[in-house]
Amino acid sequence: MTDPKTQIHLHNTRTRRKEPFVPLDPQNVRMYVCGPTVYDRAHLGNARPVVVFDVLYRLLRHVYGPDHVTYVRNFTDVDDKINAKAAATGRAIRDITDETIGWYHADMDALGALRPDHEPRATDWIGAMIAMIEVLIARGHAYAAAGHVLFRVRSYADYGALSGRSVDDMIAGARVEVAPFKEDPMDFVLWKPSTDDLPGWDSPWGMGRPGWHIECSAMARELLGDTFDIHGGGIDLAFPHHENEIAQSACAHPDGGFARTWMHNEMLLVEGKKMSKSLGNFFTVRDLLDQGVPGEVIRFVFLQTHYSKPMDWTEDKRAQAEATLRKWRGLTAGIEPAARPAPGVIAALCDDLNTAGALAALHALNDPAVLLASARLMGVLADGMGDWIDGLVDLTPLATRLATLRDTAMACKDFAPVDALKSALVAAGVEVRMSKAGVDLVPGPGFDAAKLADIA
RNA sequence: GGCGAGUUGGCGGAGAGGUUACGCACCGGAUUGCAAAUCCGUGAAGAUCGGUUCGAUUCCGAUACUCGCCUCCA
Numbered sequence: 433m434t435d436p437k438t439q440i441h442l443h444n445t446r447t448r449r450k451e452p453f454v455p456l457d458p459q460n461v462r463m464y465v466c467g468p469t470v471y472d473r474a475h476l477g478n479a480r481p482v483v484v485f486d487v488l489y490r491l492l493r494h495v496y497g498p499d500h501v502t503y504v505r506n507f508t509d510v511d512d513k514i515n516a517k518a519a520a521t522g523r524a525i526r527d528i529t530d531e532t533i534g535w536y537h538a539d540m541d542a543l544g545a546l547r548p549d550h551e552p553r554a555t556d557w558i559g560a561m562i563a564m565i566e567v568l569i570a571r572g573h574a575y576a577a578a579g580h581v582l583f584r585v586r587s588y589a590d591y592g593a594l595s596g597r598s599v600d601d602m603i604a605g606a607r608v609e610v611a612p613f614k615e616d617p618m619d620f621v622l623w624k625p626s627t628d629d630l631p632g633w634d635s636p637w638g639m640g641r642p643g644w645h646i647e648c649s650a651m652a653r654e655l656l657g658d659t660f661d662i663h664g665g666g667i668d669l670a671f672p673h674h675e676n677e678i679a680q681s682a683c684a685h686p687d688g689g690f691a692r693t694w695m696h697n698e699m700l701l702v703e704g705k706k707m708s709k710s711l712g713n714f715f716t717v718r719d720l721l722d723q724g725v726p727g728e729v730i731r732f733v734f735l736q737t738h739y740s741k742p743m744d745w746t747e748d749k750r751a752q753a754e755a756t757l758r759k760w761r762g763l764t765a766g767i768e769p770a771a772r773p774a775p776g777v778i779a780a781l782c783d784d785l786n787t788a789g790a791l792a793a794l795h796a797l798n799d800p801a802v803l804l805a806s807a808r809l810m811g812v813l814a815d816g817m818g819d820w821i822d823g824l825v826d827l828t829p830l831a832t833r834l835a836t837l838r839d840t841a842m843a844c845k846d847f848a849p850v851d852a853l854k855s856a857l858v859a860a861g862v863e864v865r866m867s868k869a870g871v872d873l874v875p876g877p878g879f880d881a882a883k884l885a886d887i888a
Numbered sequence: 889g890g891c892g893a894g895u896u897g898g899c900g901g902a903g904a905g906g907u908u909a910c911g912c913a914c915c916g917g918a919u920u921g922c923a924a925a926u927c928c929g930u931g932a933a934g935a936u937c938g939g940u941u942c943g944a945u946u947c948c949g950a951u952a953c954u955c956g957c958c959u960c961c962a
Contacts, residue, residue, distance in 0.1 A: 448892090512961075580960085595957075597891050602958065611960075621960045643960065667893080671957055698893070699956060706956065736901070736911090741894070742955060749900070752912055780902090789902050792910040838921090847921060854923080865925050872925085 438495050440782045442662075443740060445670060445694040446594055450784055453693065455661050461492050461501045462660035464652045464691065466669055467551070469508040470532035471517050473716040474539055476730075476745060477666075477700040477707035483731055484697045484739040484785070485664050486545040487810055491781050494773075494809060503548040504655050506648060507533055510554050510641055515630055525631055529553075539717040542727035544811040552651045554642070558633045560650040561642045564684050565622045573683040576637050577613040579625035585618045588679045594694060595671035620676055622646050645676040653681065658688020667696040668706075697739040704744065726820035729753045732812055735787040758876070760794075760803065760813060761821045769805035777806040827873040830857065830887065834864070835871040856887045 440453040455461040465485045468478055485503075492501045509529040518525045537547070554561075565581055568574035573587045585591045585599055592598050599618050621643035626632030632639035652660065658681075665674065674694065681690040699706045702713045720730060732753040737743040774797055780789035790810060797803045807813040834853050841850045854864050861879035865872040 445892095582960095585959090592891090595891065597958075601890050614959085616959095618959060624960065644962095668957065670892080672959065676959090701955075704955075708962085710962070738902080741901095744900095746900090748912090752900075756911075783903090786902075788900095789910090792902065795910060842921075845921080851922075858924085863924060866920075866923080867925085868920090874925085876924095 438778065438782060440491065440495060441784055442693055442695060443784050444692075445696050446692075448596075451693070453661075455496065456659060456692070458496055459500050461496050461662075462656040463489065463492070463501070463503050463662040463664065464648070464656055464660065465503070465505045465548070465663075466648060466665035466673065467505040467507050468532075468536055469511045469513060470529045470536065471511065471514040472532065473535055473718050475707060475709075475714040475716050476702075476720065477714065479540070479543060479717050479730070480700045480734060480739075480743070481664065481666050481697050482540050482545050483543055483734045483811075485695075486543075487735070487781065487787060488662070488664070488695075488785055489546060489548075490809060490811060491778075491785070494778070495782075502550070502656065503546075504550045504552065504652065505548040506651055507536075507551060507553045508644075508647060509533075510631060510647075511644070519629070529555075535718070539721070542721055543717065543731050544727060544814055544817050546811075550655050552655060554647040554651070555631075557647065557651050557654060558642065560654050561646045562623075562633075562635050564646060564650050564653070564680065566636065567684045568622065568680065571683060573679075574622055575615065577615075579638055579640065580611075580613065580621055581623035581637055582614060582619040583622055583676065583679060583683075584615060585620070585679065586616055588683050590682070591618075591679050592675060594675050594678055597671070620645065620672065622680070645673055646680060648673075649677045649680040649684070652677075652691075653685065653688075658685045658690070660691055662693045662695060663691030664695040664697070667698050670694075670696055695739075698742045701742050701744045707745075724820075725750060726754075726757075726817070728757060728812055728814075728817045728820070732757055732791075735791055735810060735812070738788055739785055757812070758821060758874075760807065761818055762874070764800045764804040764807075764813060767800045767804055769808060770799065770801040771805070772802075773806035773809045774802050777809065781809070821875075827862065827875070830862075830884070831871045831873045834866075834873070838866065838871065853887070856883075860884050860887070 441450050442453045443450045463485070465481060468474055489501065489503045507529070514525055514528060517523075517528055521528075565574060568583065569576065569581065572584070574581055574583050592602070599616075602618055623635060623637055623640050623642060623646075625638055625640045630641065632641055652663070663674070678690055681688065701707065705711055705713060707714045717730070721727060729750060733745065733749045734743065736749065736753070774793060776793035776796070777790045780786040780793050783789065787810065794803060794806055797806065804813055834850065834857070837850045837853060841847045857864050857873065860881075860883035861876050863874040863876040865874065
């Protein structure tokens with residue numbers, strides 16, 4: 433499967449350049465992506481990194497072999513938002529996080545995203561976090577104060593390198609009150625105390641719970657090692673989350689390089705604004721699925737925009753994506769995929785995951801078997817994702833009826849009955865194709881099976 | 889205020905220092921009982937102002953606008 437001529441290039445946030453991707457170990461390419469905090473349904477913006485890094489995962493598996501890629505995506509199941517929901521509903525935290533993880537899996541599966549090789553839950557790795565915090569304290573990079581443990585940003589000279597800012601700049605722009613027990617305003621929490629009504633674990637600093645960033649540092653190290661290839665997530669995580677991860681990992685294990693390539697996807701926009709809870713402009717993946725928008729269509733819309741650019745979700749894009757998929761599903765129906773995807777598609781994906789370019793290359797293909805194989809490399813036209821295309825309605829009887837009416841009309845020159853039936857079918861969203869060969873009925877965009885009942 | 893990203897034809901959206909991106913829509917033609925689908929074809933672009941160059945939408949620098957991020961709350 434490995435083709436020595438296939439060279440992947442990726443834009444590295446750390447160096448701000450597009451670089452040739454050279455894995456530390458081609459036998460085990462390692463990628464960590466920041467996953468969700470599981471307190472509610474994933475909104476559409478949460479789905480973008482999932483699809484982006486799913487495409488990367490598929491590409492890496494294609495280039496290095498399916499057994500030579502390790503993909504880790506965490507579940508953050510300890511967080512104050514979860515605590516708040518538990519307090520508000522009276523439900524157990526584990527109950528909430530289990531349910532939310534189930535939703536997440538169902539929704540991301542619907543988008544055709546492969547499950548990562550490991551999906552660690554933060555609460556299963558508290559010990560590793562405590563151990564890492566102890567190392568940081570021992571090495572002088574962290575200090576305990578007032579039941580908290582804080583990371584000493586001044587102890588890490590490169591703090592701010594990823595996001596391109598200096599500690600002094602950040603302090604100058606700071607607009608938040610500073611806790612009195614901090615040595616420096618920029619110091620961030622590694623561990624914080626828990627009261628009896630909050631989830632807590634025993635630690636050298638008393639009952640408490642981890643801060644936001646330490647989980648990823650600890651779990652990435654446990655599952656991927658001190659140094660690994662790719663770390664990904666949304667651009668909004670670059671600061672402070674990833675900056676703090678780097679500080680923690682680099683200071684705890686200075687010999688490891690932590691992640692070599694950092695990749696960040698841009699935000700999903702709605703009406704030109706980032707989709708976020710605080711703006712109230714969000715909707716969930718499940719909302720769309722329930723409205724009848726197939727996961728494959730959502731995925732296709734995502735792929736139309738390069739991951740490094742903001743993407744506006746619009747009804748128009750949804751309709752176009754659906755039309756294209758209908759066309760391709762029709763072209764590839766009953767066809768076996770070719771042995772290899774098209775070189776042009778692979779080349780586009782290897783060029784910093786140019787999914788829009790790859791889609792364009794797909795349009796240029798004229799062999800359905802190659803189209804199918806190439807599309808599947810990107811996670812579309814997959815088996816099991818195309819159920820939406822067929823609907824559950826057999827249109828054959830109506831096609832036969834229309835053909836009979838048409839034959840009669842051709843003889844007697846009265847086309848009114850034919851046109852009446854055709855109009856009804858069109859009104860129900862059916863594409864009517866009449867040719868010398870016969871009549872073909874295909875569910876089109878906006879197909880509504882309920883309206884067929886009136887015809888029958 | 890600091891840091892980062894973006895600005896391409898009606899819409900979406902790529903690549904490349906000099907030759908048609910592509911998709912959708914539009915228009916013309918073939919085809920059709922009329923359509924649809926399909927096929928063929930035309931037109932249409934790169935925020936503004938400078939610079940480098942024989943030549944820039946593509947490189948460099950400003951300006952404008954848009955978006956994102958800026959310590960436990962997010």
